[in-house]
Amino acid sequence: MALGRVGKNFMAPLLTVNLVVHLIVVGLAGWSLDKYIDGQQNHPHLGGNASTSFMLIFALIAGAFCACSVVVGMLHLRAWQHDSHAAAASLAIFSWAMITLAFGFVCKEAILGGHRGKRLQTLEFLIAISVLSQLLYLVILNAGMFKRRYGPTVI
Secondary structure (H helix, E strand, C coil): CCCCHHHHHHHHHHHHHHHHHHHHHHHHHHHHHHHHHCCCCCCCCCECCCCHHHHHHHHHHHHHHHHHHHHHHHHHHHHCCHHHHHHHHHHHHHHHHHHHHHHHHHHHHHHHCCCECHHHHHHHHHHHHHHHHHHHHHHHHHHHHCCCCCCCCCC
16 A cells, blocks of 8 residues: 555545534534523523533534634645645644543533533533544544654655
8 A cells, every 4th residue: 555545544534524523513512502692591402500601612612623623634635745734733633622621511511410401412422522533533644653654655
């Protein structure tokens, strides 16, 4: 197999899944935050506790950053050069840190308990998936530093 092709083959389907998950996170967090701001915490699909508002804000910001990270990752996948790798890797690290902060608030929300509606539970589940998939993307993206068959070839 050609050098650098293994990482590229793994990254394409992962980026597609990540984009879908992050867009759903942004949609659910936006809807929930809108209901929360309107004072409809007792909505049957929302609920929540003291950490819900923080989790929703961080989920919305992190989802947007992660979606941007996926777009830059797709551009890197198309170019597959060391120059584009720097931008993709730096944005992937930052977006993973942001989604990890949102996951911290998900954990706090689960610890505090209380009524959490179906959409809020779905958002929590998708944030957990997003943390893991973003970490996997970050590992695959930077695996070329350790083995040449995973990264872009040197010209």
